[in-house]
Amino acid sequence: MRILLVEDDPDLGPAIAQALRQENCAVDLVEDGVDAAHLGDTERYDAAVLDLGMPGKDGVTILKEWRAAGRDLPVLILTARDGWSDKVAGFKAGADDFLTKPFRIEELTMRLRALVRRAAGHAATRIECGPLAYETQTGQFELDGLPVRLTALEWRVLSALMLSKEAVIERLDLLERVYEGDADVESNSLEVIVGRLRKKVGAALIETIRGRGYRLTAGGAA
């Protein structure tokens, strides 16, 4: 799960980024509205966390531009403005959720996971694929009812596969959702991660589609 975090406060931005990374998310933090608009236009994110008052470009303006350009990534507005008029304006501009400062990091991550889940077309909070289950409210994976311990990179890959279960995810697509924008990515690192995941959840669950990417499927386990 890769998040675009747009927050101009020099203390709060890194603090949120740090907290989200502890929840296994890949986070690109930008402090300027113009950069934020550009990244949202050109990079692939699972969701964006958008502050409203920012130098360069206002959050609502950025959001409206994204929506006008057909960018449908889930956007959570995170702001100190807690008036109902601000919330209404945020949703009218195309926001998917609205959280006011101060907030609990658990609430932010839970809401982000819910946004990404809904964007992937899952109504239920628990997603299952064969013996594997993903509880989106807590972010926990279970195999045959037992919790699975995952590294951050493993979690990102597995959650992306789980949300698109029974469908092929392009390799490049997966890479973009797993690594932060400034990360050094080895050419075979994704294969390494998938290999480790197969050991943890069972090789049959994750299919390699040659020349394209990967697929999480319950059918392969049978």
Place this chain on the structure above:
Amino acid sequence: MLTLSALATLVALLIAGVSIAGVLGRIVTMGIDRRLDAQLTLIASAVGRDGEIDRGRLRSVQPLLDAGPGWRWRIDAPGGSIGSDDLPVAAPTPPGPRRPERGPGQGPGPGALNGRDRSGDQLHARQVTVETGAGQVVLTAAAPRDVITQPVRSALAPLLATLALLGAVLGMAAVVQIRLGLRPVRRLRAAVGAIRRGDARAVDSDQPAELRPLAEELNALVRENDAALATARASAANLAHALKTPVATLGLELAGDPRRAQVDRIDTTIRHHLARAKAATASTRAATPLAPAIAELATTIARLRGERGVAMRSAVAADLVVAVDPADLDELAGNLIDNAARHARASVSIEAQREGRLVRLVITDDGPGIPAADRARATAPGVRLDERSDGHGFGLAISRDLAELHGGTLSLEDAPGGGLRATVTLPHAHRDDKPV
């Protein structure tokens, strides 16, 4: 104003009446005086240079002297008196320098002499003293005073009637003039009322020349007031932003730490007081259509509380317009709808209809409701936050403050099927009265 004008008219008419009566009396008196002086000239012609009275001459002028009942004359000569002896007696001349001697007929002219005759009737007399060889001859001619007062009195009746009519006409004219003259002021007052109710943003500057500066001043005042209000709200919002971001950072850094509770208290306090500050500066001049505001709030809250799966039903007539600032209306109704959505089991219903000059907005949920004993506390202003552990936050108190600030009310009661029913009344904005 009108009373003062009527009083002034009455006084003016009284003065006019008195002075006209006086002038009338003087004119009549002058006419009578001329007749009496003519009689004096006639009887003087019967007095010879030597003081002898020519009785033959008197007899021949007698018919001319007989002007009517009560008219009389008298000659007092050293040799004896002739004529009526019933005449007022001249007051003794105060001692002083004697007038210079003059020849007969060359005297200082007749003088007035008023008094009563023996029967008590008032007389108006003229008297002249003629010097003759034998000494002073005093000639007196008198007429009853009635001949003066009678014509004055008979002229006074129509005069007074005319004056009364004039007074009535002047009074009516004053009323009409004041009403016409004050009509632009009344229009201006209505325009200011429209601004206060939120039906208009400014006073029409198309005013009579005398009122135009006032209209311009009023508009400047309204603009300044709006600007001050906007500044106050902006600084409240800025303060919120400035405080909340560091509090959020602190909260993240203290995640999992027991001291985090203190950060939560800071946050709650900031929210509470900012919301109260916003409510206290709320603008009361506005006209906001209710239906779109409620629809947007319901959509927003349905998304924010989407995971609860609460159904929202809304029945708000499209033509309702409330005299509440749009942001205040969002805050007021948003808190109530959010509270309902947070506590509802399955559904929230929002209804609004017009009741005379008010709009009644009813928000009902099917949640656990608030026990009657706690209801007053849930919306009581100034209750300490930590005393309010019912989970309803301070949103209800803010809603009540905002409703009351705009001349409305908020009441909480049990919904028929359990749950909470919040009823807000708000003044309807009278757009139809707007002078456009």
